[in-house]
Amino acid sequence: MNGGQDLGGMQGFGPVRPEADEPPFHAPWERRAFGLTLAMGATGAWNLDTSRHARESIPPGEYLTSTYYEIWTKGVERLVVQTGLVAPEELRAGAALTPPAPVKRVLKAADVPAALARGGPCARAPAHPARFSAGDRVLTRIMNPRGHTRLPRYARGKTGTIELVHGVFVFPDANAHGAGEDPQWLYTVRFSGRDLWGEEADPTLVVSVDAWESYLEPA
């Protein structure tokens, strides 16, 4: 979706402000928001793509004026309500008012190291050969789906070149919406800066995105 998350090429946000010796968290509540988000993800009530979609569904004005862990917190709030794990009135009251719904699993402290080491690999076995190979010229689709996608606006309708063929991966546009994993070949597609941004672009610039096969047509 063309939400507040799709920032590539926007202007006017001002300079990047690196912070010297930055700590991982800037306040105790950020720690809890981080841990809560991962722990709730471990219940299996949703997947990574669903959670990204929940965050990008925050209205753009609100998304852009929320801090990072505020966005994560709002994402979890949306997901627990969408999945029926928490009632909206419970969020308003700040207390549990109804019995819990079943979840697939609850992450225990002793299982955290193994769960993190396992991660969530998204590669799947190929069902058919890749349509494209390194060096092929491709055109990215022009599309504006209302749901989740990982093809940013700045890279739609652009001609580029396949650089890497990564294998077959879970397709977020389907997986975010309960439509199954629909695994597809994934490629790194490189574009010249001028093809993306016009004549004023840095002549040395090359930008790539990682694109699933259904985002691409032969050029």
Next chain:
Amino acid sequence: MGAHHHDDHDHHHHDHEGSDLSPVELRVRALESILVEKGYVDPAAIDVLIETYETRVGPRNGARVVARAWSDPAFRDRLLRDATAAIAELGFTGRQGEHMVAVENTADEHNMVVCTLCSCYPWPVLGLPPVWYKSAPYRSRAVIDPRGVLAEFGVDLPAATRIRVWDSTAEMRYLVIPLRPAGTEGFDEERLAGLVTRDSMIGTGLALAPEAVAS
């Protein structure tokens, strides 16, 4: 306005335990208490998750990978061919590093990594991303004005150096192998790792010159 007056009034007379907390602190606290009460999360697991990324996983891991690549040509080749497997040789695996790609800077080309759509970042080798990496200024400009961004990090590359930006739009996670600084011949891996900054592995910095580090 009436509601405002009421709120003020309310505030003065109900000095509950959270009254000195900000709205977001109250919000996160409320969410945690609901989820714990319903049995969906174990607060002790949250503690371990926090502790892991606050104390165990960080850019020193990535610095060891880069130092090994600088020191051991066979490892460098493995890293460029299959970064996930090569990095696993050093014990760095798992969440947000399941599918790694290493990209090597050369005298002619400088690599830089961004996630314009969210905050994708290789956790096992770099830890959690810094605020600037997740911020709108970086995510918006890294792909359209990378030299301007680099200037804000104090990095000024020759005009002829090509800039290669990797937008992490999928589950591939990118690690930049910075150029090995001059004057480091004979350094062991530990000494080399001391020159490898987090930003040099994102591509918004360069590895430190040996003079910059106390021996």
